[in-house]
Amino acid sequence: MKVISLCPSNTEIMEFLGLTHLLVGVDDFSDWPESVKSLPQLGPDLSINLDLVEELQPDLVLASLSVPGMEKNVEGLEERNIPYIILNPQSLTDIENDLIKTANALNMPERGQEAAEQFRNRLENIKQKGASASWKPKLYWEWWPKPVFTPGRINWLTEVSEAAGAENLFKDVELASVQTDWDDVKSRKPDYICVAWVGVRKQKVKKELIINRPGWEELEAVKNDRILILEEELYCRPSPRLLDGLEKLQHLLHN
Incomplete structure (x- = not known):
């Protein structure tokens, strides 16, 4: 094939x-x-x-x-x-199903079932750890800075946040992607700022660009240096690699 x-x-x-x-x-x-x-x-x-x-x-x-x-x-x-x-x-369920769908299309159904089961078991293990977290911080995810885009409820990063023992700051918005502004983000008082700009390598994102936004010096996330510059390839692509990103996030938040 x-x-x-x-x-x-x-x-x-x-x-x-x-x-x-x-x-x-x-x-x-x-x-x-x-x-x-x-x-x-x-x-x-x-x-x-x-x-x-x-x-x-x-x-x-x-x-x-x-x-x-x-x-x-x-x-x-x-x-x-x-x-x-x-x-x-x-x-995340769609990703699991896509492993099955792709393997079926290639006439290798067993591979799909096996990969889906591994994915599901790994996710369950991570979720169990996340459920025992004593603090569930609010995460502001930034996909793009100008205009500001962040994931809403209908997005894998809402699930990733919850599985890690946290919550997506914009989970109340019934959209996959929300266009907002810095004042709205500030008013929601995130505990962490998670920056993963789509298509931009982590090394090119400068923390000072985040800190120097008007009024953001008042945010607890900025005062306590809870700004995570993350690998966009582990958070912005809907593939099983999201579990690598999830494990990393859980470690950063709770260890």
């Missing part, structure tokens, strides 16, 4: 299934595991070069609708009669 992945989270699903060796091409942003960097790159996830996809003659393309604008990739695959499935997980 020859498989192509059109976004990083799909590529990571293949790795968790132990099927990375089937990949013959990936989008430009797929960077884990390291071995995929040597594969043909097919363009950024919002504008995949479908001519290159067709040339590689895949048996299956793992498409996505996780970012607005990806629809045109799916339309292009449809027009060219290239076989594909769409993965668009919004929750």
Whole structure:
């Protein structure tokens, strides 16, 4: 089987299934595991070069609708009669189900069931630790600074927060992604500020940019230096790697 992945989270699903060796091409942003960097790159996830996809003659393309604008990739695959499935997980349960869905599409159902069970068991173990936490801090997650975007209730980071023994500051908003402003964040009084800017490496995010916002010096999170600059690839991609991020977060909050 020859498989192509059109976004990083799909590529990571293949790795968790132990099927990375089937990949013959990936989008430009797929960077884990390291071995995929040597594969043909097919363009950024919002504008995949479908001519290159067709040339590689895949048996299956793992498409996505996780970012607005990806629809045109799916339309292009449809027009060219290239076989594909769409993965668009919004929750940890969706990710577990996508392991099964992908393995089924590749005629390896046992692999999917096995990977899903491992994922579920690992998550349950982390949740049990989180449930015993004596303090459940309020976390402000920042996906983007200008305009300010943060995850709402319908997002895996609300689940990740709860599993870690904390809560998402914006879990009251019935959206996957909330556009807000610094004053609103300040008024909600977060205990921690968790910064994971989509597509930006952790090393490029400077803490002083957060501290120097108007009025933020009054925040307990700033006064107590509870600002976490986190790896966006462990928190912003809906793949099983979220569990790596979750374990790290739990350790940072409660140890």
